[in-house]
Amino acid sequence: MSIFTPTNQIRLTNVAVVRMKKGGKRFEIACYKNKVVSWRSGAEKDLDEVLQTHSVFVNVSKGQTAKKDDLIKAFGTEDQTEISSYFRSPTHPYRPCFLF
Numbered sequence: 001m002s003i004f005t006p007t008n009q010i011r012l013t014n015v016a017v018v019r020m021k022k023g024g025k026r027f028e029i030a031c032y033k034n035k036v037v038s039w040r041s042g043a044e045k046d047l048d049e050v051l052q053t054h055s056v057f058v059n060v061s062k063g064q065t066a067k068k069d070d071l072i073k074a075f076g077t078e079d080q081t082e083i084s085s086y087f088r089s090p091t092h093p094y095r096p097c098f099l100f
Contacts, residue, residue: 015052017060018087023074027066028057029084047085056080 016033019026030052031039038044056071058064068078075083 015060020087022086023070025066025070025074026058027071027074027083028060029087030055030057030060047081051084054080054084056083 014033016031016036017028018031019028031050035044035050039050056066058066071078
C-alpha cells in the first residue's frame with residue numbers, strides 16, 4: 001500500500017501576500033514577511049531576497065497562477081520578474097495581507 005504524495009505542490013512558509021489591482025484584475029505575489037518592509041523602504045535592493053517565487057498569482061493560497069493574456073493586458077509584458085517589481089512602485093498602491 002503506497003501513499004500518494006504530490007510532487008508538484010509547492011509549500012510556501014513565512015508568506016506575506018502582496019496584492020495589486022491593475023486592469024480590472026487582482027494579482028498577487030508571495031514574499032517573505034520580514035523582507036517586504038525593507039523592499040518597500042528601499043533598504044533591500046535584491047528582488048530575489050524578497051520573493052518566495054517569481055510567479056505572479058491570481059490566488060496564492062490556492063496556487064492559481066495568472067494567465068499570460070491577463071499579464072500582457074495589464075502590464076504589457078509577460079516577464080513575471082519585471083511585473084513583480086511593479087508592486088514596489090509608489091504609483092501602484094498595494095495592500096499587504098499576511099497569511100499564517
